Amino acid sequence: LAESKRSFPSPWVSFCKIFGLSKLFPSSRLFARYSLPYLDKEKQHKVEVLAGAFMFLRREALDKVGLLDESFFMYGEDIDLSYRIVQGGYTNYYIPERILHYKGESTKHGDIKYVKAFYGAMLIFYRKYYPHSGWLVSLLIRLAVLLKASLSAFAGLLGLKRKPRTKHRRLLVLCREEEFEVVKAACVKRMPGLEYVNLWNLDEERVMDAICRRNQMKRFTDIAFCYPDARFEQMLLLMDKMVDKKITYHIFINGELKIENGKMH
Structure with missing residues (x-):
């Protein structure tokens, strides 16, 4: 800043x-x-x-x-x-x-x-x-x-103040496949306007793979991490490396979303 x-x-x-x-x-x-x-x-x-x-x-x-x-x-x-x-x-x-x-x-x-x-x-x-x-x-x-x-x-x-745009929210969840439905349900409950929800399966790919292919993740408006499947240092690294700094981040811990609306500045 x-x-x-x-x-x-x-x-x-x-x-x-x-x-x-x-x-x-x-x-x-x-x-x-x-x-x-x-x-x-x-x-x-x-x-x-x-x-x-x-x-x-x-x-x-x-x-x-x-x-x-x-x-x-x-x-x-x-x-x-x-x-x-x-x-x-x-x-x-x-x-x-x-x-x-x-x-x-x-x-x-x-x-x-x-x-x-x-x-x-x-x-x-x-x-x-x-x-x-x-x-x-x-x-x-x-x-x-x-x-x-x-x-x-x-x-x-003059009506020059910008009106907030209607945002189509698209969520990517980073977790193991067996936990996806639970995390998805919690996210849908907290974010009813979600357009769609996708899984980044940590059973098949690492968090580091997501960091390397961050350009493919630009279409998502929200990213949810499941802890401890994704460690905090990995979350911070991915946030820092993401091209789009307006993405909203969420952390899923012990059955619920503990942290919401974290943004990199």
């Missing part, structure tokens, strides 16, 4: 972010410093800001610079912590590892609540570290919120 590696939101970096210069010139080291899109996401980099959702820290660093600032309600607290860590003499590194995110929901970036929360957090950051530019930044942030709110309302009036 773009938020995984960022620069400190200095007045210039924030100006480029608020007024879209970073999106217009994603390869520019002058305009696109906010989320550093010009850095290879598959390589390790020394960066200023890391995402608090997936961060490893030294205990001694936290003891020295302090914990999260509770002035931030949502967003900005990881920027604040990253700033204090660097000020404390430490270095932040972006490391390109995958994570599995399941059973959660993220704030939608186009939502007005997100806009207010995000730019409100930036305002707290500026009042804390850039007190002399507070009035200018406050004005820019309020203009940004007003602009984005107006665009969102205008798009709603």
